[in-house]
Amino acid sequence: MTESQPLLSVTDLSVSFPTDRGTVQALDSVSLEVDAGETLAIVGESGSGKSVTALSILRLIPDPGRIEQGSVIFDGQDLLALDRRSMRAIRGNRIAMIFQEPMSSLNPVMTIGKQVAEPVRLHRGLSWKVALAEAADLLAKVAIPDAASRLDSYPHEFSGGMRQRVMIAMALACRPQLIIADEPTTALDVTVQAQILALLKDLTRAANSGLILITHDLGVVARYADRVAVMYAGRIVETAAARDLYANPRHPYTQGLMKSIPRLDDESDKRLVPIDGQPPDLAHLPPGCAFAARCPHVADRCRVELPMLETLAENHSMACFGYD
């Protein structure tokens, strides 16, 4: 990889799901980049396409979903062009994923040690014995107390936070260049959430890996992300460096999100300003901007024409006609 090339670059990715109600356009021309050592947060509400973006990068879209177009270039290789076997060699090895629900991602009848050792053995061709020793190191690294003696435990013996640490240990097992974490702490308590995210951030920074953090929590984004992509109805509507986005949100949806969240440090008794209405039905998207029906700045053009993502400033782009 040359210096100028991003670690991951997704271009014009579109994904659809045929359903009895019509085709659901889950992703529509999504483009994003992640550099080594960088944390990109993807934010958006349910149905905005955050998780589908993650799954498409790993080519794990469940049936009958289909990648319609686009490219996913990871470290110089187009992942969408690889055969299944080469893709398997990348998944869990050079790109790792952490899911929201650790209980359903862990095998309940396999010991923790074996589950962490398995990717090590599989991708790095080590023996069980060596792999298990390495698993103990990994578990210690994610701050599981007395890690070596916990190798023979089963997932049900661990708390939610501990299970998520195990997931992180598994993700780190093969020293991946990119980690995709989909709502990794949503099911956890706040004090544990803070521990897990700080750990994930430290470990990825130390290894100079890229991190895609998928979340709906704008506080988490502010604390951990370098750059942010805001998604709405399957499209990226704004992307910027985290500081720019919070200091100067430009898209009406991003502005709406910022105003609708209560803040811990806000002592005024201002009412929250919700975004009116509801997200659109992805099976029946309007022809123009999907946010038009809820937008306070809507113009005639927005209802007929789809705004493209355009650069406003260095590292800040937005898909909206409203501003120049």
Add this chain to the structure above:
Amino acid sequence: MTDAGRSDPDSTVLLRVEDLAVHFPVTEGVLFEKQVGSVKAVDGVSFELMRGETFGLVGESGCGKSTTALAILRMLEPTAGRIIFEGQDITNFDQKTLRPIRRRMQMVYQDPFGSLNPRMKVRDIIGEPLVVHRLAGGRKQYRARVDELMEMVGLLPDMASRYPHEFSGGQRQRIGIARALALEPSLVICDEAVSALDVSIQAQVVNLFMDLQERLGLSYLFIAHDLSVVRHISDRIAVMYLGKIVEIADRDQLFRDPKHPYTEALLAAVPVPDPEIEAERPQQLIVGEVPSPQNPPSGCRFHPRCPKVMDECSKVEPLLQLSSDGRAVACHLHG
């Protein structure tokens, strides 16, 4: 045990909880079950809720906040303590005596998908409490009341003949609220009532709760794990840890100057949506996780995770002490 918050028992107290405990037995053996221990889900909780007030109850999973709510509603039997609602001690009321009380306290649940009967039309979901309590009147009167309730929560009465699946998450939560309001309660217990909603929709429902309170003079017991939301909606807040209240304070006091180390840790863990502020904030994270309520730590239950732990903390349990400024803290540092 001191009474938390305001100690003066006057007529404006709507609900008073005294030393409430809810213990669940832990049994062993299949044929000859014997009790081997108990989970002390709620263990000596006291507070007062004023008329027209929103009292927030926060804490992490397993701290006993939902169990407290269910015990107040008498949907769980308290092991000890007293519940005084609208001046009556309802702790030992039988089901029949409880019926008129139940009209006065209602609950809004977290899951707008699981808590509505999918086979009932929205009109009947909202109107069912009226029928159950024989307040429905004639058909015309019943429909008019349901229409009124729907309008009150921002739903179009035209939609009364639809089924829950035709509504979005936010709308379903409005249906749940309309149903809770049908019997004109004085107390509404909101258990994670906005937690499952997307942020833009969550703000709509939070505003609705606040509007309804102003309009109907409701009191809320607002239970949530999201501190930002609780801060926004509450007048006073109690922080729970492992079955106990560790601190009660006015919301601005609590957030500006938390006294209990657990409250401090909880506030520090919540990220603020502003990268500039986050970069400056000291990131002191407490270690470990909440221990099992079946076998809580001795002394102060927070002591194994407390960054300010002292010798006596593992030996002597700190009681909730009312201080001169009306706050209450259970910590040896503030004894």
